[in-house]
Amino acid sequence: MLLERIYDEDLAQASYFIGCQAKGEAIVVDPRRDIDVYLDLAEKNGMRIVAVTETHIHADYLSGTRELAARVSAQMYVSDEGGPDWTYGPDFDGAVRMKHGHRIRLGNITVEASHTPGHTPEHLSFLITDGAQASEPGFMLTGDFVFVGDLGRPDLLDEAAGFVDTRFQGARDLFASLRDRFLTLPDYVQVLPAHGSGSACGKALGAIAASTVGYERNFSWWGKYLGNGDEQGFIDELLNGQPDAHAYFGRMKLENRAGPTVIGAAPELVEYSADELLAALADDGVIFVDTRHNSEVHTGTVKRSLNIPGVEKAASYGAWVYDPAVEQRPLILLAPSLQEAHELRDHLVRIGIDSVRGYITSLDGLDLVMPKLVQPEVLDSFERVILLDVRNRTEHDAGHLPGAKQLSGGCVLWNLDLLPAPEAGTIVTYCQSGVRNSVAASALRRAGYDVAELDGSYAAWAALPGNIPVAA
8 A cells, every 4th residue: 555645834734645556546635726746646656546535624725626536537525424514515516425434445445434523514534444454444544633632623613614603512523523433443543634733723733744543542632531531621621722713714615615616727827027017017907926035025025015925835825815705816926937936826726816827037127115114112102003913812812012902814804894994094013023924914005004014023022121021
C-alpha cells in the first residue's frame, strides 16, 4: 500500500493519496482544488486515481473532489449521514452516498466509512485496511474529528453557517463518537487528521503529522473526561476558548455542500505593463493585489490595493479581504515572475477566489501612496474614532491596548456595521506585529475608511516603558 500525506502549510490542511500498488489504483481523500499534486503522484507511481472522497463538508477551504473527479473520471464518494440540512447538493449527482460501514475497495485496500459526528453532523472518518499485510484496519483518517492533541470544534455551524446553539449537540455528538467509535479501536491504529497546527478548526492542534489511538487515549486533554464518563466536563472544556471563526467559512460551507465550480484548464495569466494597469485601475475594472510584506507596503503602494502578503499565506489572507460572492472585479497580482503568479493563483483558488487574471512584475511607473501610520509613542494624543484590535479574541483577552475594540481580521470585511461610518473619522488598527494589521487595513481602505495602522502594532506599543496591557 502507498499512503502519501499532502500538506498545505497555508491552510494547515492535509489530504491523502492512498494506492494499491498491486492493482495500480488510488483514492484521494480531502483534495484541494489545485490538483496537479495528485496527478503527479499518480503518474510517478504508475497509478490511476479511480476514486475521490472527503470526510465532511469543509469550512476552511473549497473542496477539490469535483475538480479531481472531473479531470480523471474518478468515482466520487460523499457522506449520506447527518440529516437533510447537510446533505450534499445536486451537483454531486453521480456520487456514491455513503452511510456508516460503507466500504470502498481498491485491490488489496479497503476504505471503510465510520460516521463520527460532532465537528459536523455528516462527518465520516475512514478506516484503512491494507489487506496484503493485515485483516484489520491499521489507519484512521479522522478528518476534522480527532487531531493530534485536540478535537474538531463543534461550533462552526453556529459561528460560520448561521445556525443557533448547535455547538452543544455537536459537543455531545463528539463525546459519543469518541466513546463509541474512536476508543473502541486498538491502540496501535494510526491517526491521520486533516489539519495541523495553525488551523482554526480547533483550538490547540499539534504540529506533529500523526498520532495513534493509544496516544490520544492516554495523553490528550479529553482522555480523562472519556475515562470518567464526564460528558459535561468534556463539553465545558471543549467549548471554552475556541478561536474566532473566519467569516469566509460560511461561504465555504455553502459552496462545498452545493458543489464547488469545476475550474478545468485555467486561462494563461496576462502580464500587464504599468500603463495597461493604470488604465484598468482608472476604469475601476480591476483590483490590484500588493503581495509584499507590510514593511515594504508601508514604503508606498497602489491606492485602494489589497495587501495579500507572499505566496505562503495567500489563501489564508486572501479570504480576509476578497469575497467572490459579492466582488466581481478580477485581480491583478504583484509577482516577480509568471511562476510565482501561478503559485499565488493556486493558493487563492483553494478558497474559491477564481478571478486572478494577470500580474505585473514591479511597481515601477505606477502611482503610489503611503499608507497612514501612527507611532506607538503618540497614540494617546492621536485623534481617532475607534481603536481596533484585529487579532483573535483569545489574544485580545490575554492582553490588549486600553479602550480597544476586538474584531478579528478574518471577520472585519463582513462586519462593517460594527464600525463607525467611514465619514466619522480615522480608525486606528493593530495586530500583534503588523502583518495581519496591514491585510485588514487594506480591506478597510478599499471599503472607504480612513485607517491609520499602529506602526509595529501591539508588540511595539507593549515594549514602551509604562504601557500596561489590559487583560479580559
